[in-house]
Amino acid sequence: MLFSQIAFYVLAVIAVASALGVVLNRNAVYSMLSLILNLLSLALFFLLLGGLFIATIQVLIYAGAVMVLFLFVVTMLTPGGQAPQGDDPLRWQWGAGIGMGAILVGALVWAGFTGAISSDAKAAGVSSLTSAIAAFGGNTEAFGMALFHGYSFPFEITGLLLVVAALGAVTLGRRPTHADE
Amino acid sequence: MSDLAWFLVGALVKSIIAIVALLTAFAYMTLIERRVIARFQRRVGPNRAGPFGVFQPVADALKMAFKEEILPTRASRLVFLIAPAISVVVALTAFAVVPLGGPTAWGNSSIARAWAPYVADLNVGVLYIFAIASLAVYGIVLAGWSSGNHYSLLGALRSAAQMVSYEVSITLAIAGVLMFAGTLNMVGIVQAQAHQGIWFILAQPLGFLLYGIAAVAEVNRAPFDLPEAEQELVAGYLTEFSGLRWSLFQMAEYINMITASSVVVTLFFGGWTLGSLDGVFGLPFIWYFIKVAVFLFIFIWLRATLPRIRYDQLMRFGWQVLLPLSVLNALVTAAVVAYGLPWWVSGAIGLAILLIVAGAFYATARRSQPKAKRGAGQVMAAPTSVRLVADAPLPRSVDESQTTSVSASAGVK
Numbered sequence: 001m002l003f004s005q006i007a008f009y010v011l012a013v014i015a016v017a018s019a020l021g022v023v024l025n026r027n028a029v030y031s032m033l034s035l036i037l038n039l040l041s042l043a044l045f046f047l048l049l050g051g052l053f054i055a056t057i058q059v060l061i062y063a064g065a066v067m068v069l070f071l072f073v074v075t076m077l078t079p080g081g082q083a084p085q086g087d088d089p090l091r092w093q094w095g096a097g098i099g100m101g102a103i104l105v106g107a108l109v110w111a112g113f114t115g116a117i118s119s120d121a122k123a124a125g126v127s128s129l130t131s132a133i134a135a136f137g138g139n140t141e142a143f144g145m146a147l148f149h150g151y152s153f154p155f156e157i158t159g160l161l162l163v164v165a166a167l168g169a170v171t172l173g174r175r176p177t178h179a180d181e
Numbered sequence: 182m183s184d185l186a187w188f189l190v191g192a193l194v195k196s197i198i199a200i201v202a203l204l205t206a207f208a209y210m211t212l213i214e215r216r217v218i219a220r221f222q223r224r225v226g227p228n229r230a231g232p233f234g235v236f237q238p239v240a241d242a243l244k245m246a247f248k249e250e251i252l253p254t255r256a257s258r259l260v261f262l263i264a265p266a267i268s269v270v271v272a273l274t275a276f277a278v279v280p281l282g283g284p285t286a287w288g289n290s291s292i293a294r295a296w297a298p299y300v301a302d303l304n305v306g307v308l309y310i311f312a313i314a315s316l317a318v319y320g321i322v323l324a325g326w327s328s329g330n331h332y333s334l335l336g337a338l339r340s341a342a343q344m345v346s347y348e349v350s351i352t353l354a355i356a357g358v359l360m361f362a363g364t365l366n367m368v369g370i371v372q373a374q375a376h377q378g379i380w381f382i383l384a385q386p387l388g389f390l391l392y393g394i395a396a397v398a399e400v401n402r403a404p405f406d407l408p409e410a411e412q413e414l415v416a417g418y419l420t421e422f423s424g425l426r427w428s429l430f431q432m433a434e435y436i437n438m439i440t441a442s443s444v445v446v447t448l449f450f451g452g453w454t455l456g457s458l459d460g461v462f463g464l465p466f467i468w469y470f471i472k473v474a475v476f477l478f479i480f481i482w483l484r485a486t487l488p489r490i491r492y493d494q495l496m497r498f499g500w501q502v503l504l505p506l507s508v509l510n511a512l513v514t515a516a517v518v519a520y521g522l523p524w525w526v527s528g529a530i531g532l533a534i535l536l537i538v539a540g541a542f543y544a545t546a547r548r549s550q551p552k553a554k555r556g557a558g559q560v561m562a563a564p565t566s567v568r569l570v571a572d573a574p575l576p577r578s579v580d581e582s583q584t585t586s587v588s589a590s591a592g593v594k
Contacts, residue, residue: 065348076334140305
């Protein structure tokens with residue numbers, strides 16, 4: 001238990017520091033790098049909880065694919081690594097952000113101390129994960145059984161939604177050809 | 182010591198061995214590549230340092246270590262320093278789940294199993310490799326961006342676009358193998374091949390070819406080495422790097438090459454398995470290394486043979502040829518597996534698709550060739566500028582106008 005506790009606290013510090021780095025950096029590329037670090041530490045949190053498959057997917061999809069596209073755009077817009085100079089044009093965002101962050105922290109603390117997230121529920125979650133992994137012979141197998149036997153309809157609907165979104169992006173981004181004129 | 186402590190010690194020692202072995206393999210791959218390419222080009226290659234040039238990597242390493250490391254004024258200092266490290270760390274990390282032998286390679290006792298020849302035996306092995314490999318693009322993009330140089334940035338962005346495009350095909354291309362094996366575990370995939378009595382290339386010829394092409398593009402090797410196309414981009418993302426930092430990128434490239442070859446052998450060529458000879462001590466390793474070496478040679482062979490393709494060709498090929506074929510292959514394999522058909526059905530369909538596509542390519546290539554150059558009995562001769570001295574002299578019937586037109590027709594697409 002000790003190992004996972006130490007790992008949790010180390011990861012927690014990294015996750016919070018990198019999350020702060022995302023919002024406090026003035027250079028967009030450094031913000032991006034902080035966000036990647038944050039996503040990687042989230043993947044390690046999944047790993048600590050025993051979700052090997054989810055952790056790998058987190059790295060593959062978010063750190064490996066989504067953030068690469070972000071980086072693609074950001075590096076093109078801010079070549080040479082210069083941070084924008086001058087005053088922040090959106091000062092009011094600071095107040096709004098701090099206010100909403102305080103509300104979130106308050107809600108989490110309230111939930112944690114009043115028992116809305118009980119330790120029983122957490123234990124039940126962990127034991128159901130462990131038993132599912134044991135029943136189906138592995139992390140991937142347990143995930144596949146849950147996805148295709150419990151949630152196959154929502155899964156397919158989500159797939160359709162993503163295809164529609166991709167088609168929409170292609171249609172909007174298409175240059176008019178001679179045939180259209 | 183407890184089991185956990187033994188496990189940690191084992192993982193640590195095996196990681197160190199893997200890293201040292203990979204770095205040595207990298208050093209000698211550079212020498213082998215230069216020698217082999219020299220043979221392809223009728224040269225001798227580096228042979229001065231030691232017998233057959235075996236000390237050349239040492240000389241190169243010393244030279245690199247003593248070169249000046251230049252930090253461009255416009256560079257973004259921190260990122261510029263860590264970008265090469267990201268590349269190497271990612272390349273080394275991906276190798277962790279590659280099995281060089283079975284869990285019982287050293288015998289069947291529990292201690293022998295703890296020292297099995299792989300660093301980790303993950304349930305999600307194949308996904309892990311692709312997840313880590315997908316991070317490799319950061320090393321290149323950050324290197325290009327932090328150099329503060331437009332050529333570097335352009336090379337890096339090309340690389341990002343190329344790697345993201347081919348990653349899609351690469352994952353779909355191996356989906357067929359995963360369906361046949363029924364597992365993501367690397368050791369499990371090898372054991373599934375031994376169990377079913379076939380190498381998966383027999384059931385997945387199309388998948389193998391698609392994976393092979395996409396893998397060459399993933400590791401940015403010729404003919405897909407667009408990020409460092411020197412006639413357009415100087416040296417791409419490498420332009421501003423020198424000395425040891427430059428060689429770190431080379432290191433990452435060769436290690437990625439070794440990992441890609443190992444993955445091919447594991448997924449399509451039965452890994453270390455030898456059938457009844459599995460029990461002979463050391464023999465499965467040699468068998469495995471021979472197979473990996475063959476694919477490393479093919480990487481070099483491709484580089485020596487094929488010219489670099491154009492950027493728009495690269496993108497069109499990736500999205501309009503490779504991706505649809507990967508989807509088709511996954512669909513065919515899914516049907517074969519779902520209906521419980523024997524493996525040769527998917528193998529035969531894969532070969533048929535391959536023949537049709539190859540025929541279509543051949544037909545378009547032939548049609549785009551000027552008609553007059555296809556006549557029988559035509560003497561094909563290279564123009565004087567590229568003819569080698571050792572070659573036989575030109576036949577008399579070839580005059581100057583013919584030679585130039587032949588060379589011009591080779592350039593027509």
